[in-house]
């Protein structure tokens with residue numbers, strides 16, 4: 001092993017969000033990826049760049065973590081207002097909207113979902129990530145209509161998996177969006193899914209890898225290592241893994257250690273538990289890190305900025 | 321650079337006299353190459369050859385032990401840059417910081433926490449490893465007194481932080497025989513600090529900013545005869561720590577800079593960024609870290625991250641689906657369904673075994689996902705449960721048709737009853753509550 005590892009690969013770039021100049025209505029366009037070294041090391045091309053932070057919201061908060069509902073109060077019932085606060089109050093870089101309400105109602109309701117997406121696009125100027133309900137029977141038409149609602153906005157659509165990727169890929173291709181490709185904590189499965197997507201015509205600069213992130217204490221270390229391995233393989237020249245990575249540990253705020261915490265400590269425990277999966281994911285190379293607690297955004301941003309700063313006082317920008 | 325066994329063999333006397341305890345010189349060479357023998361044990365080597373062999377066969381990162389007794393901990397001996405390449409070896413020691421400006425009561429309170437506070441988690445006791453006492457007053461007397469207060473409270477590893485050799489000497493007079501970590505030798509004071517470290521046989525941290533300066537200073541201290549060194553790269557930002565500690569680990573593993581082949585220290589007390597610093601240190605090669613006495617609400621996550629990252633990654637994440645027996649189940653004993661995520665399985669198994677319950681576990685194939693995730697994603701559904709019951713011939717084993725579903729799978733219960741024709745009981749969400757649930761509910765169930 002040498003002092004400096006020899007890398008031959010570069011992580012591909014993906015553009016998220018479109019401003020007026022690019023045919024959309026977002027206030028910013030992010031360019032993620034582009035790295036040529038291990039995360040935050042000097043050879044990494046875009047100097048001082050920190051990962052983007054996405055705040056996750058949903059249109060059906062019943063199943064959302066109680067600590068978040070406590071924090072956001074009435075906002076939880078108003079998806080558009082929640083998205084606006086994500087930008088204005090909490091300072092997220094991206095909003096990730098989960099359209100989960102169809103699941104409980106067991107009806108796809110594509111028109112309703114389209115309206116929700118439109119209202120969120122109107123409420124925030126940030127680039128968006130749009131997720132279905134994880135129920136393929138419900139989501140296929142929802143993806144089409146939501147893709148249509150966000151045509152030209154360069155959304156990131158989620159989530160494609162090995163056994164269901166066609167409808168989401170079709171929606172992304174038809175309306176110019178990117179897709180999240182999720183595989184269960186396995187570098188080979190991640191690679192296979194990327195190949196499947198490529199074979200049906202999804203360009204590599206439209207794919208973001210989601211290796212699936214387990215909560216701290218519940219398998220997180222496997223996810224951490226898969227993220228490190230993906231970055232390593234990509235830098236060693238494996239182009240089927242040379243895409244940016246998105247990480248979310250959706251169970252962070254509902255683990256036993258949070259539920260059972262004394263009421264006075266619960267919020268701090270929740271924030272800290274979420275932080276300890278989100279920040280290590282950034283250290284492992286995730287380009288987008290997702291959180292659910294609104295107060296996690298600043299905490300994570302400060303930490304990532306300190307990590308991206310080589311010397312004291314150099315500001316770290318979000319991707320772009 | 322590391323020597324291969326054959327290169328080492330060429331340097332040996334080839335007497336095959338067995339005095340080293342090995343049958344032949346070649347065996348001895350092989351043991352030396354893998355770091356399992358000491359060049360000293362062959363009486364026929366000249367001094368120069370001995371030194372050469374020692375340098376070439378020492379572990380790339382030396383082991384350093386801090387403290388004595390039950391709570392002492394060892395660091396170093398790491399062999400990889402990425403945990404997935406093999407495994408990380410020694411979890412970093414985390415020490416709570418106190419200042420000699422604090423009152424006796426305040427110091428005692430922190431020391432008592434270090435002594436008593438434990439967090440049991442999946443079969444291990446998570447705890448902070450020791451205490452660091454800092455000479456903020458500048459006064460040797462105050463420093464010595466603060467150390468005495470800690471000493472009176474309990475026996476656990478200590479670290480002494482002082483720039484002045486006079487203060488350090490006063491503190492070592494209190495605890496020098498218990499292998500405290502001395503912090504730190506610098507460009508200005510290293511002569512005096514090295515003498516103290518040697519006098520007490522205590523490990524010594526050397527502080528210099530950046531890998532080059534550290535290499536020089538560590539080399540100087542090693543040449544002065546201090547064996548147990550710890551490196552403090554003295555970073556200004558988290559980013560600088562990451563860059564320097566990665567470089568140190570790489571150079572050490574490549575054996576291209578033996579002066580950097582020591583464990584690394586990180587001061588994680590950065591205001592507002594402490595949990596980030598602790599996380600980064602855990603992930604990226606810190607071996608000893610100092611933090612303020614954090615609230616348990618956010619300390620437990622740090623300790624859990626350390627536990628996660630220092631788990632052997634070769635442990636499989638997925639279990640083979642099928643029927644597993646817990647205890648000695650006989651026909652009529654409970655049947656619990658769970659997923660093939662190994663952590664779920666081992667957690668459940670732990671609780672069942674500790675309450676001496678005999679039962680059958682049906683592990684269904686959710687590709688290693690937890691119950692929560694498998695239900696949300698549809699990987700756990702009524703059809704695959706029906707197919708698993710048939711495929712594994714479950715009824716022939718259990719002699720009944722009652723299935724306990726995990727609490728998080730409650731939404732599926734109706735559909736599972738319909739699809740399988742089995743009676744379904746919904747268990748608790750937490751594995752910890754399963755034994756009590758079985759006590760209460762199984763006896764009443766028709767299968768019981």
Ligand code: SF4
Nearest residue numbers: 336337338340345362
């Ligand atoms: S003691 Fe030395 S000479 Fe004798 S067998 Fe061992 S290595 Fe060879």
